[in-house]
Every structure is written in structure tokens, then in C-alpha cells.
Amino acid sequence: MREQLAECLKSALKAKDARRTSTVRLIQAAIKDRDIANRGAGKDPVDDDGIKQILAKMIKQREESAKIYEENGRPELAAQEREEIAVINGFLPEQISEEKVRELCAEVIRETGAQGLRDMGKVMNVLKERYPGQIDFAKASGVVKELLK
The missing domain is CATH 1.10.1510.10 (Uncharacterised protein YqeY/AIM41, N-terminal domain)
Structure with a gap:
């Protein structure tokens, strides 16, 4: 790069x-x-x-x-x-769509075994590690919060 x-x-x-x-x-x-x-x-x-x-x-x-x-x-x-x-x-990979972000968040929640909002950091860290520059993490955190409620 x-x-x-x-x-x-x-x-x-x-x-x-x-x-x-x-x-x-x-x-x-x-x-x-x-x-x-x-x-x-x-x-x-x-x-x-x-x-x-x-x-x-x-x-x-x-x-x-x-x-x-x-x-x-x-x-x-x-x-x-x-x-x-x-x-x-121009230097970043293409952004992932909102629907796909929702799917990825749900998948990571299942993988990590996250149960509630206290596990949100764990889920977000995995997302940041796997999809740097491809996801708006502010929006992703809202999706994760919604899914973990």
C-alpha cells in the first residue's frame, strides 16, 4: 500500500x-x-x-x-x-453495504458468543480486525447494540 x-x-x-x-x-x-x-x-x-x-x-x-x-x-x-x-x-477497499454489515455483525455475535451489551467491545474488535476500512464502525456499533439487546 x-x-x-x-x-x-x-x-x-x-x-x-x-x-x-x-x-x-x-x-x-x-x-x-x-x-x-x-x-x-x-x-x-x-x-x-x-x-x-x-x-x-x-x-x-x-x-x-x-x-x-x-x-x-x-x-x-x-x-x-x-x-x-x-x-x-481511492486507497480503501469498497465499503460493505448496510445489509451485509448487519449479516456480518450477527455472524460475529454468534462466533464470539456475545450475550449482552457488555460483550459489545469484543464483537467490535473482531469486526475492526477483519474489515478495516470496509465498514463504517459508527453505524456497525449501532447495529451490534441493537442485536445484543
Whole structure:
């Protein structure tokens, strides 16, 4: 995935695509920050699943920012955030549909033997491990909560 980001940066630089260039650089900086934090904690550098989690977090941050910008009458800044979301989404696998998310949640609940809301963390950890970047975990937690009641 790191190679894919490097290639994308090269092509964006050649095409003089400022938005894509800056977004890919932001992604690479976030990955480098996590690598440095991991090194300090004695862990390995971030793998592809870790990169997907970083990207999902970046998308969530930008969605929140775009919403705030729109609420405060700054549509040009909201549009900029959405452009960055589109670039970041290009590196993530396709999102799983809501119906499929419901099925996956029910399957993981059966597998883990979760009984009530106190087991929700266990279920969410399995989902995050298996489907990084493919599921909106905020929505998935609502589904899990509903199924565990």
C-alpha cells in the first residue's frame, strides 16, 4: 500500500494536481507519525491493515470538518474536505453495504458468543480486525447494540 501511495504521489506531481498531491502527502505523514509512535513503543511499522485504519480515521475527521464548515456558511472549505475524502477513498477497499454489515455483525455475535451489551467491545474488535476500512464502525456499533439487546 505504501508503494501505491508513492506511485500516486509521483503521478499527482507530474499532473500538477495540487489537491491530490497535498492529500497523499497528508496520508504519508500520518503513516510516518504512526510508525514513529510504534517504534517508540517497540512495535513493528504499520502494516496495510493499520494504514486502512488510518485512512478511515482521516475520512471521518474530514466528514466532521465538512459538516462544521457547511453549518458555518463556508461551502468552499466543505468542498475542499470532500475532495480530500474522494482522494483518500481511492486507497480503501469498497465499503460493505448496510445489509451485509448487519449479516456480518450477527455472524460475529454468534462466533464470539456475545450475550449482552457488555460483550459489545469484543464483537467490535473482531469486526475492526477483519474489515478495516470496509465498514463504517459508527453505524456497525449501532447495529451490534441493537442485536445484543
